[in-house]
Amino acid sequence: xxxxxxxxxxxxxxxxxxxxxxxxYQGQLLGRELAVWRxxxxxxxxxxxxxxxxxxxxxxxxxxxxxxxCQYHGWRYANRSAGxxxxxxxxxxxxxxxxxxxxxxxxxxxxxxWSAANDEQPFRPFPGAExxxxxxxxxxPVNAEPEDVLAALARLDQYADILxxxxxxxxxxxxxxxxxxxxxxxxxxxxxDQPAEPLAELRRYNELLTGLRDRLERAATRKPAPAPLQPxxxxxxxxxxxxxxxxxxxxxxxxVVVKRKWQSADGVIGFELAARQGxxxxxxxxxxxxxxxxNGMTRQYSIxxxxxxxxxxxxxxxxxxxxKGGSKVLVETVREGDLLAISEPRNNFPLRRDATxxxxxxxxxxxxxxxxxxxxxxxxxxxxELHYFVRSGEQAAFRDQLEALHGKVIIHxxxxxxxxxxxxxxxxxxxxxxxHVYVCGPSAMLESVRATAAAQGWPDEAIHFEYFKxxxxxxxxxxxxxxxxxxxxxxxxxxxxxxLEIMREAGLTVPSSCEQGACGTCLTTVIEGEIDHQDVYLxxxxxxxxxxxxxxxxxxxxxxxVLDI
Amino acid sequence: xxxxxxxxxDLWQVVAATxxxxxxxxxTTILLDTPIAITRDSTGAPIVWRRTDEEQGDEIxxxxxxxxxxxxxxxxxIWTSFGxxxxxxxxxxxxxxxxxxxxxxxxxGIHVSAPRAVENFLDMGHFPYVHTDILGAEPHTEVKEYxxxxxxxxxxxxxxxxxxxxxxxxxxxxSAMEVEYVYRVPHPFCSVLYKSCPEDESRRDVIxxxxxxxxxxxxxxxxxQSMIDSTSTITDLRRFQQTIFxxxxxxxxxxxxxRLPLDPRSETPIRADKSAIAYRRWLSQKGITYGVxxxxx
Ligand code: FES
Numbered sequence: 108x109x110x111x112x113x114x115x116x117x118x119x120x121x122x123x124x125x126x127x128x129x130x131x132y133q134g135q136l137l138g139r140e141l142a143v144w145r146x147x148x149x150x151x152x153x154x155x156x157x158x159x160x161x162x163x164x165x166x167x168x169x170x171x172x173x174x175x176x177c178q179y180h181g182w183r184y185a186n187r188s189a190g191x192x193x194x195x196x197x198x199x200x201x202x203x204x205x206x207x208x209x210x211x212x213x214x215x216x217x218x219x220x221w222s223a224a225n226d227e228q229p230f231r232p233f234p235g236a237e238x239x240x241x242x243x244x245x246x247x248p249v250n251a252e253p254e255d256v257l258a259a260l261a262r263l264d265q266y267a268d269i270l271x272x273x274x275x276x277x278x279x280x281x282x283x284x285x286x287x288x289x290x291x292x293x294x295x296x297x298x299x300d301q302p303a304e305p306l307a308e309l310r311r312y313n314e315l316l317t318g319l320r321d322r323l324e325r326a327a328t329r330k331p332a333p334a335p336l337q338p339x340x341x342x343x344x345x346x347x348x349x350x351x352x353x354x355x356x357x358x359x360x361x362x363v364v365v366k367r368k369w370q371s372a373d374g375v376i377g378f379e380l381a382a383r384q385g386x387x388x389x390x391x392x393x394x395x396x397x398x399x400x401x402n403g404m405t406r407q408y409s410i411x412x413x414x415x416x417x418x419x420x421x422x423x424x425x426x427x428x429x430x431k432g433g434s435k436v437l438v439e440t441v442r443e444g445d446l447l448a449i450s451e452p453r454n455n456f457p458l459r460r461d462a463t464x465x466x467x468x469x470x471x472x473x474x475x476x477x478x479x480x481x482x483x484x485x486x487x488x489x490x491x492e493l494h495y496f497v498r499s500g501e502q503a504a505f506r507d508q509l510e511a512l513h514g515k516v517i518i519h520x521x522x523x524x525x526x527x528x529x530x531x532x533x534x535x536x537x538x539x540x541x542x543h544v545y546v547c548g549p550s551a552m553l554e555s556v557r558a559t560a561a562a563q564g565w566p567d568e569a570i571h572f573e574y575f576k577x578x579x580x581x582x583x584x585x586x587x588x589x590x591x592x593x594x595x596x597x598x599x600x601x602x603x604x605x606x607l608e609i610m611r612e613a614g615l616t617v618p619s620s621c622e623q624g625a626c627g628t629c630l631t632t633v634i635e636g637e638i639d640h641q642d643v644y645l646x647x648x649x650x651x652x653x654x655x656x657x658x659x660x661x662x663x664x665x666x667x668x669v670l671d672i
Numbered sequence: 673x674x675x676x677x678x679x680x681x682d683l684w685q686v687v688a689a690t691x692x693x694x695x696x697x698x699x700t701t702i703l704l705d706t707p708i709a710i711t712r713d714s715t716g717a718p719i720v721w722r723r724t725d726e727e728q729g730d731e732i733x734x735x736x737x738x739x740x741x742x743x744x745x746x747x748x749x750i751w752t753s754f755g756x757x758x759x760x761x762x763x764x765x766x767x768x769x770x771x772x773x774x775x776x777x778x779x780x781g782i783h784v785s786a787p788r789a790v791e792n793f794l795d796m797g798h799f800p801y802v803h804t805d806i807l808g809a810e811p812h813t814e815v816k817e818y819x820x821x822x823x824x825x826x827x828x829x830x831x832x833x834x835x836x837x838x839x840x841x842x843x844x845x846x847s848a849m850e851v852e853y854v855y856r857v858p859h860p861f862c863s864v865l866y867k868s869c870p871e872d873e874s875r876r877d878v879i880x881x882x883x884x885x886x887x888x889x890x891x892x893x894x895x896x897q898s899m900i901d902s903t904s905t906i907t908d909l910r911r912f913q914q915t916i917f918x919x920x921x922x923x924x925x926x927x928x929x930x931r932l933p934l935d936p937r938s939e940t941p942i943r944a945d946k947s948a949i950a951y952r953r954w955l956s957q958k959g960i961t962y963g964v965x966x967x968x969x
Contacts, residue, residue: 140928157928159940161791164926179923180797181813195813196797196944206940340929342937461800461811541811 110253110286112137112336115227116272117212118285119219119295122243126151126220131175133166135287137224138336140164141211146186146415147172147486153222154189155209158182159343165208173415173486183460184208186415190389198459207389209341217297218243219283233270233281244280244296245309247316251323252333253286256294259323260284263315280312289333294319360399360448363387366419368443372497375472375504376426376438380447381419389417392483393456393476393545393573396420397627399448400436405620405628409475409547410452411505413482420449423504425472453627455646456545456573458483463541465491466534468556470548471498476573477547478505485512494519494534496527496548527552531559538565545571581624581641587663591615591672592634606658606670615672617658624660631658636668676704680962682755683859686882686894687720689776690750698730702886703752704962708741710750718743720752747896748776749882762828762858766866766878767898775906777895777913779884784924785963786861786883786891787932791951792924793863793881794855796836797944802919805839809848812837815944822954829857829954831947857951860960861885869900877901879913888963889930893917935967 120134126145133156134141140156142165156164158177165184169176174183174192181195189208214221214230218241221230249256253273261267264277273284279299284292294316302308367379381387395409408422426438441447458480459465465484467477474495484491492515497503499521509516519530535544535556544565546556553572560570586601589609600609607629610617620628624642632655640650642657649655658670685703688710693699695712700723702708707723713734720741726732741752746761767774782789792798797815799808818834834853854866854876861883866876878898883891895913904912933939934956941949956967 160942162927162929162933162939163923164928167922167926178801181801194942195800195810196815196942198814340933340938342935343940345937459811461813463811 110137110289110336112139112339113224114286115223115225117214117221117223117228117230118272119283120153120222120285121220122246122295123215123218123220124243129170129172131166131168131170133164134220134222135285135291135293136211136222137286138288139224139338140166141222142166142168142175143213143220143222144170144175146170148186148416150186150415151213151215151220152186152189153211153213153220154184155211157208157340159191159206159208162340171414171487173413183414185389185417187386187417188389188415192389192391192414193460195461198461199457205388217241219295219297233272233274235276235281239299240301241297241299242301242305244298244312245316246285247294247313247320248287249292249294249320249323250290251292251327252290253284253292255327256292256323257284259319260294263319288335290327290335360450361387362446363420363449365441365443365445365447368441371423372502372504372506374426376424377421377505378424378437378441379419379421380449382417386417387420388451390420390452391454392458392480394452394454394479395456395476396422396452397450398422398437399450401440402436404436405618405626406434406437407626409456409479411475411478411482411508413479414486416482420452423472423475450627455644456547456571457646458545458571459543460484460487460489461541462543463490464543465489466542466544467491467493468496468531468534468544468546468548468552469494470496470552472504473546473548473552474504475547477545478508480545481512481514481516482508485514488513490514492534493517494530496522496530496552528555528559531556532563535560535563535565537563538569543569543571547573579624579641579643581660582639583662585639585662585664587665588667589663590635590667590669592669593672600662605660606662606668610658610672617672619659622659624657627657629658630655632671634669634671636663637665638662638668639664675961676754677959677961678755679958679960680704680860680885682753682757683861684744684746684751684753684757684761685861686749686751686884688750689779689894690716690718690745690748691776693718693750696731696734698726698728698732700726700728701884701892702890704754704885705887706754708752711737718745718750720750747880747882748774749894749896762862764864764878764880764898766876767896769898771900772878772898773901773906773909774896774898775909777897777910779892779894780914780917780921781886781890781892782921782924783890783930784927785889785931786885787951787955787960787963788927788930789883789891789893789920789924790857790861790863790881791932791948792920793865794831794857794947794951795945796834796853797942798923799836799838802923803916806916806919807838808836809839812848817943818946820946820950822950826858828859829855829947829950831855831950834947855947857954860955860958861891861963871902872900875900885963891963929965931963931965933965935965938965 120136121143125132132143134143142154142156145151156166160182163179167178173186176183183193185192189210191206211222212226257273260275260282267275267277275282281297283295363380366381369377371377390410395407397405399405410420424434424437469477481493495518497520503518584602590597598609618628620626627644638656639662641660693712699710709723709726710720712718719734720743721737742757744751800810800813816835820831823830832854837850839848852868856864864880869875869877880896882894885891934952
């Protein structure tokens, strides 16, 4: 057998002990280097040991507990998905695209970390693996061909059984040969049941392996060395390799299960939406998902999760008694176990993670994106203050999660209006460089924070807020042509009518929800023409790309627009 | 001799700081996978030849060296070539200004290809992370928009309007300031940086890096500073640059692959990497294959 890069066998690549708290271990398998790290939630990640940006080893990176930070330019990659969550060189809009580091399958079992070159085979325990308490022996690296190492191990015991996957059972020990490269291996042993004197046993096996290694290495020098395996660095996708001004219009939905539904506070219902398999896509703090509701509507909800926390998304929904439409359906009819379609996360509310002071101000249900932000800042030990305003009688939502934070979290309950304004003013303080404020809540609060901040010297770039509503006055005075490329139709859009209306009048079925440029449901790709954006959904770089728009409010600056419809 | 592209063969390549070569004493090094020897004659003029059995430190009669490689001196360094080098080295006119302190700041071996090291020199995004509290610091991580062009007539990559906030931009700087940079890449393995000078607003300090490609995966970085600085000592100024380089070295040596990939799809660029992208493209168009992984096709 000669080793190939694509050998799908699962091999042990590390001991559990090699992954202490906040450390990144450099593993090796079949000619490749692996960055192996344990997140604070216990999950073990096995990634290609190379930052996608400029190829620096991630094993010299910093394990922040839920994200790995590259040492070269500070890019951060999330636990589980290896998705890039932050690019410090462009903190305002990065990452504009889905950047994901290469990952390998992983399993932790019997005190060892296992991985394989690909997902072709499921992980299977070795024969007799269950019902024993295994003790990993000290690994022994050997400069010899893995097959020769296996043969030498077999010669130690004439009654040994050769097992699949370069392993051998000899008495109460199972030996595994980890193929590091064509001419290098690591011997890893598992001892069944804890011996009475573990130290003495470990030493005894270590001596045995040292002798074996010396013999093997002496023999290896007498044969020609095999050519090392040449790892292939896979190319990044074409859209990642071009200059990244542009975000790609999305529209993909995925199905999630309502895993838990609970009352988080008076009038706030929590929903936990889990992936049906594996984990959900990477998101950034402040991101939201579009939830497609059983009644055909789409609503946006912020993800409250912390970094690298991708097994499910938790959202909070306001159960207004007089509420109609989206939230009402979620609260009244959607139950645990139901399936929902959601969009991939998108972020119109990016958090800078290089500020010297971050002030988060939430009103009511506006806590949801800010809770996520606070969790990210918390994990990276960055200074922040979270001010959460709730009405009297109403309790604060997500109280347990807030209490678990280490930063300054203040819940202001039942303050009269004028006191709210005064509290905002003192919480903000005078601006100084590299301070940022993020606010989410009712529009009155948004306005109050904006006005107060401006009065206290905060520049526009330091005040961040997200609209779930488009309060702008839409200018619909233009008139122009639209050409629908796929439907082979040209239509005239007069002043006073929207593109959406005109398309519907022409008999097309086009999705929409808020019809005010806030929800993203009617997002459409534009092939030609200059767009007059008037929505609050797309971010500035997406708008600048001139490649997509919302048909409910956008118009044309040019005489004609060609749409991909 | 390994496969060296004709362009690389014809370039002037830096091999040593002139004042570190003692006349009549052999200094050995490697250039483009080839062992070479260097000395100077009694007038101080450099001599470079393919090394045969000479050893480092041997005393030699310079007149006895018959087969010599082309040689030139410039910016405090000795340059040679295995092909037909141009008449002149690329220009750094500031070097000749009378009131500047010109100094070589040492030569540092780095286990990475010369083009990777050039790219690192052009890159502002790493300042807050690799040169923390010297050339950059959080919260100033943003790389603002800058301009890049490949100048046809001068055949060089030029990045202008580069601005970055630095806690301590130079030895003489005492507080954080926004420095403005201009980067030139006038030679595939050399780059020149102009930065606002803390002492004289109307002029700019010059820092250049000349990389000696030893093998495709190893180089030596030779540094030149041409400063307007009346207070610091040469030792201080040198130590400052050496500190910076000492910080880059471990990062560069952990870059994979060690040769610079020219295929645009091998790594993920961001807007901040504009100058690196132009540099990679320029190398590609020139047909440089040494120290790089050429784009297929
Ligand atoms: S190489 Fe990792 S962030 Fe640039």
